[in-house]
Amino acid sequence: MNVLLVNPPNHRFDTVHLAPHLGLLRLAEVGLECGARPSVLDLSLPNWAALADFEEEFYEKAVAAICDREPAVLGLTSMGVNSHVAIRLATLVRDRLPSCWVVLGGPHFGAIAEVLGELCPFDFVVRGSAEEELRAILQARARNDRPSNPAIVGGPGGPMRALGPRESMRSIDLPAYFAANPVRLGLVESGRGCVFNCSFCYSPGHFGKAVFRSLGHVMDDLKDMKERGFGRLFFVNDNFVNNRRDAMELLETIESSESVIPWHCYATIPTLDPKLASQMGASGCTDVYLGIDAVTDRQSRRYRKRFYGPRTTDAISWLVDAGVTPTAALIFDGSDHEEEEFDRTLTAACELHNAGARVRINLLAAYPGTDLGPNGELRYSDLKAQVSFDVPTAVRHNPLARRYPGAFPFHSTTEREDDWRRILLSVRAANDVLHSPESTDRTLDSRDLIEFSRLMADNKGILEVDKRLWTGIHAQMFARFAR
Ligand code: B12
Numbered sequence: 001m002n003v004l005l006v007n008p009p010n011h012r013f014d015t016v017h018l019a020p021h022l023g024l025l026r027l028a029e030v031g032l033e034c035g036a037r038p039s040v041l042d043l044s045l046p047n048w049a050a051l052a053d054f055e056e057e058f059y060e061k062a063v064a065a066i067c068d069r070e071p072a073v074l075g076l077t078s079m080g081v082n083s084h085v086a087i088r089l090a091t092l093v094r095d096r097l098p099s100c101w102v103v104l105g106g107p108h109f110g111a112i113a114e115v116l117g118e119l120c121p122f123d124f125v126v127r128g129s130a131e132e133e134l135r136a137i138l139q140a141r142a143r144n145d146r147p148s149n150p151a152i153v154g155g156p157g158g159p160m161r162a163l164g165p166r167e168s169m170r171s172i173d174l175p176a177y178f179a180a181n182p183v184r185l186g187l188v189e190s191g192r193g194c195v196f197n198c199s200f201c202y203s204p205g206h207f208g209k210a211v212f213r214s215l216g217h218v219m220d221d222l223k224d225m226k227e228r229g230f231g232r233l234f235f236v237n238d239n240f241v242n243n244r245r246d247a248m249e250l251l252e253t254i255e256s257s258e259s260v261i262p263w264h265c266y267a268t269i270p271t272l273d274p275k276l277a278s279q280m281g282a283s284g285c286t287d288v289y290l291g292i293d294a295v296t297d298r299q300s301r302r303y304r305k306r307f308y309g310p311r312t313t314d315a316i317s318w319l320v321d322a323g324v325t326p327t328a329a330l331i332f333d334g335s336d337h338e339e340e341e342f343d344r345t346l347t348a349a350c351e352l353h354n355a356g357a358r359v360r361i362n363l364l365a366a367y368p369g370t371d372l373g374p375n376g377e378l379r380y381s382d383l384k385a386q387v388s389f390d391v392p393t394a395v396r397h398n399p400l401a402r403r404y405p406g407a408f409p410f411h412s413t414t415e416r417e418d419d420w421r422r423i424l425l426s427v428r429a430a431n432d433v434l435h436s437p438e439s440t441d442r443t444l445d446s447r448d449l450i451e452f453s454r455l456m457a458d459n460k461g462i463l464e465v466d467k468r469l470w471t472g473i474h475a476q477m478f479a480r481f482a483r
């Protein structure tokens with residue numbers, strides 16, 4: 001039985017994040033255990049991502065590539081921004097191969113499972129971690145026991161299956177990833193879920209409560225990935241330090257093992273302390289992404305998150321002292337774009353930058369399935385995909401979001417188009433300055449950043465500029481602007 005797992009295109013130019021898809025590899029591992037022949041078709045590899053600028057040709061070739069493999073089961077994942085591509089593939093493949101079972105999964109498909117029935121044909125949508133659900137689906141497929149109606153299965157929580165993607169790794173074209181991304185990035189997990197419960201976050205509704213993998217399994221993965229030639233690892237758990245004791249034990253074991261290659265992860269301010277930060281540095285961690293997100297009281301209440309305070313800059317210095325670069329992320333909520341809140345976000349951004357962190361400002365995306373709904377009536381816009389993300393044309397255009405804006409947070413907004421453009425451009429300008437090499441090692445004055453962001457928001461011409469030049473232009477202009 002052929003089981004084909006497909007990842008739709010993601011980035012268009014940027015390959016620094018490119019890595020074999022961990023979720024699909026884990027599902028391929030289940031396929032192997034069930035005696036099936038699993039394979040992964042990764043349309044985020046550069047040849048496919050470039051083709052995805054030409055929509056019709058892309059769909060034609062992708063459908064042909066899928067059908068050529070004669071799948072008995074087709075599994076499609078997504079990253080939210082590219083869900084409509086997977087949905088169209090499901091529809092086209094169903095026309096050509098009616099006997100192929102179509103299964104959708106991942107955080108976004110799980111969250112919009114109820115409306116998916118109106119968007120494409122499918123046999124199953126799986127919510128949450130899917131290893132056990134997929135096993136049951138493959139067993140049903142082997143018996144040819146097809147559900148008479150599309151079924152929604154699974155849910156948040158559940159045990160984390162032990163095995164990592166060691167055998168399934170053989171079924172992917174690893175050299176293609178290493179050629180496209182010289183960093184040779186690999187994804188790994190030491191747990192799932194998060195001990196916090198922020199209102200905007202997908203994690204509580206998708207993974208449920210925090211679960212851990214056994215130390216032995218994580219170390220086996222690290223050894224295996226080192227032997228396969230990975231040059232850097234990303235621990236993708238939503239919060240590496242959900243439990244201090246487990247995290248410390250893992251860090252000490254990594255330090256004393258021979259499997260140390262540089263890695264990065266996500267962590268949270270309240271669960272960090274100086275000893276842990278120092279042990280992270282000693283264990284090969286080079287970068288930590290810290291979601292601080294809320295700056296003002298209003299944001300803290302709305303997001304159910306209060307990680308911004310004196311401890312924030314302390315945590316940044318613990319990490320910097322340990323040789324670990326912190327990235328501090330803030331969220332700007334476009335629908336409350338009172339000038340004062342934007343100014344306070346940029347002021348906090350400068351403070352965190354000056355304390356030694358890389359800073360990133362994200363625009364809030366009200367994900368379906370979270371407690372934080374959109375603030376007003378939604379309408380279609382693909383400006384966010386154009387301004388904030390690096391995606392090919394097929395990902396940027398989302399015809400389904402015109403009819404179902406509430407299901408597609410990256411292709412909809414509650415703002416008027418002009419306001420939306422200003423918000424996106426000002427946030428983009430601020431990010432470009434904060435990320436630019438010209439800003440590293442230099443103290444930023446928040447007044448300059450605020451004024452510069454406003455100036456760029458009025459510069460509509462910048463939308464016409466090639467995205468790869470955009471960052472450089474912003475940074476150079478800023479260097480001249482701020483004396
Ligand atoms: C790694 C990662 C990336 C990598 C992807 C590399 C790769 N090839 O995988 C990169 C950096 C490219 C990326 C980009 C983006 N990402 Co991302 N990413 C992640 C991250 C951190 C880890 C994914 C992972 O490996 N998880 C572990 C595996 C085991 O879980 P999994 O993939 O979800 O799979 C399990 C289940 O979900 C399910 N499942 C998944 N797919 C399928 C398919 C089928 C058929 C079935 C049955 C089941 C199933 O079964 C799996 C096993 O249990 C997640 C957060 C997280 N911790 O999961 C965010 C996450 C998936 N990303 C997200 C987003 C939004 C993005 C972006 C679109 C925007 C952004 N904020 O960065 C961008 C793309 C922007 C662009 N193009 O410019 C969101 C999706 C939210 C949503 N509700 O849709 C997440 C959840 C992060 C978040 N905090 O919100 N991302």
Ligand code: SF4
Binds near residue numbers: 196201202204238291
């Ligand atoms: S701390 Fe981060 S991962 Fe945890 S619930 Fe909040 S946003 Fe999600």
